[in-house]
Amino acid sequence: MEGNGEIEGDSRKGVKEMEIERIKSIKDLPPEENVLPGTPTCAGCGGLLALRHCMKALGKRVVIVNAAGCFTLLSIYPFTPFKNSWLYTAMACAPAGAQGIRDALDILVKKSRLDPEEDLKVVVLTGDGAAYDMGLSSTSGAIYRNLDFYYICYDNEAYGNTGFQRSGATPFASKTGTTPPGRISPIGSELPKKDLFEIWNSHKPPYLATISPAHPVDLINKFKKAEQYKGPKLFIALSPCPPGWGIDSSYSVKLAKLAVDTGIWALKEAVFGEVKHTVVPKRFKPVEDYLKEQGRFAHLFKPVRREEALNKIQEMVNEYWNRHKLLL
């Protein structure tokens, strides 16, 4: 098996974090590419960039279990961009597919029908629609059962594959296909984004983190740290989506970075429920810097400035960082 020695997830108390070898700069990123170019995703897809980094960290001995979403189209007969295995399930149940595969691999190894060298890491890959909404039950079940798996959620803050409709991950004031700003509802989505990190963290999984395609060093180090734990290792990647967010495809990384710099996307991790922020901007940029770049928030600026909505977004961000006593 690749990686460090595993720590049994069952004896949770008293588990000591292992010293891991951190990388320091992008020059140290693993050179191997496990997602090859030539996929049908949109140019500048932030999710694909995040996935590329994740797969550098995970290596080749992986089976990805996918739910319906944009990335389902990564593997279209007879092609796949992956060097690893793949199973497409359906929208709600990728974690249940991971349960079946993980259990089956364990059984085969235990009954000496599979060489332990042939074992695989089981990695769930879904969008936010599957993770925040329809797949919540199957994910909660998998975490509750302490399934030894990875979950990568690329969060583009809407149902992307169906053309960008509101999901539980859609932030307040976003325009989507089902929350179009209009005369009666000028703000777009009236509801704030669900806090999936806290929902998942309430299960106290061994490892949980938010990641960003604009922070590959942080991302890789989180995977390195996660590797030592047996049990659920969960990742949520804020993933700029050029067609849905209304940005130029060359802006994805800039937007992902702005999300962190404005404090909208908090980079953090939780080990058995204990939360720690991993990247805290020295000075937070105003959220407007992030919002005004995107077509999905354009109605907050034109034809009239929606001061109240803009303030509310800034206040939500301030409140978050105040609560964590990290607002300087």
Added chain:
Amino acid sequence: MLTGNAAAAWGVRLAEVDYIPVYPVTPQTEIIETLAKWISDGDMDSKLVTMDSEHSMITAAGAASATGVRAFTATSSQGLMYGFEMLYTVAGWRVPLVMVNVSRGLSSPITLEPDHNDVLAARDSGFLQIHCETCQEVLDSLLMAYRLVEDEQVLLPVIVNMDGFYLSFTREPVEVPELETVRKFLPPYQPRHAFFKASQPMAQGVAVLGGSMYSYFKYQMHLASQNALNVYKEVCGKFEKEFGRNYDTIEGYMLEDAKYVLVMTNSFSTLGKAAVNKARERGIKAGLLRLRLIRPFPVEDITGALKGRRAVAVIDQNISIGKGGILHSEIASCLYNEKQRPHLLSFIGGLGGKNISPGEFEFIFDNMIKVRGVEGEGEKTSQLLYTETEWKEMARLKGIAGKG
């Protein structure tokens, strides 16, 4: 003496199943509880996982099968509906999963007793279907099912069906075969087409673009299901050789010289056979055809058994709302091009476990005898079997409900 549920559990134990994801639902739960106890006591070397829903359960079972283990799961009615999306999905993965369905009427109104709208809703999914009349048959069918679907010419999942309550909770004498004999009949599962291992990366369940690829893979499933007809006959022969019991795709009861034939499935067939005996006492040349293998549909066997009869009455323990009996339509399509096609009558009976009384069977035979007209002509609509006593009781209940 074993219940249908216990017989199913024995089938799973003897098949040395590796993996069993479960979710409780009446009247199936006794199967998974029995297996859980055996595993806990060390009598069975399998892993059982209680999932968060049937949707997850069927996914996990199918994914494990796609990884290369022998998997089993069981459900009923609402559970089958809840997992419905995954029936089609798992069938498309071409994995030899065996699932028991314990039939129960579908909500609403919510009920516990059996009919076959649940299992027949899955008839187009790609799962093969074996329907059982007795507890012995449940056990035996499970063993046959693994052998059948693990054959490389088939590789499709299968549902073994039994009626809730009437079979699941009914104790009958069951012969439990020796494990050694079962091993001779059912070799270990060694997948060559679908598995996951590091040295041989494989993409399974991938998307297709366009109708020509989609049609290709769908029709392959259909052809594999058709292959299963021949493979079934082989499996049947081998099973009889090993265990001395024969289960053909269909079962004929007093068919030889029968002019008037009932077509039934599952445990209510026992009532039908008793009715045939009674009719014979009255001098009617009665017989019964029980359908056992429903997917693939054994068209030739059915046609062979029914052509040349004077009248055939299909008793559907299901109702396709707006059409009538489901199996009636399927039988009619088998017979349409036959020169000697019988008059075909359609009855709906036993919905939600409603009894079919001797009087109702008499009514059916009388109808068959009365039927006149052009060769091949029968009833155009289905008739509901419902007795006067039941009608009066329903009127009384409606009175209580204030709708009298």
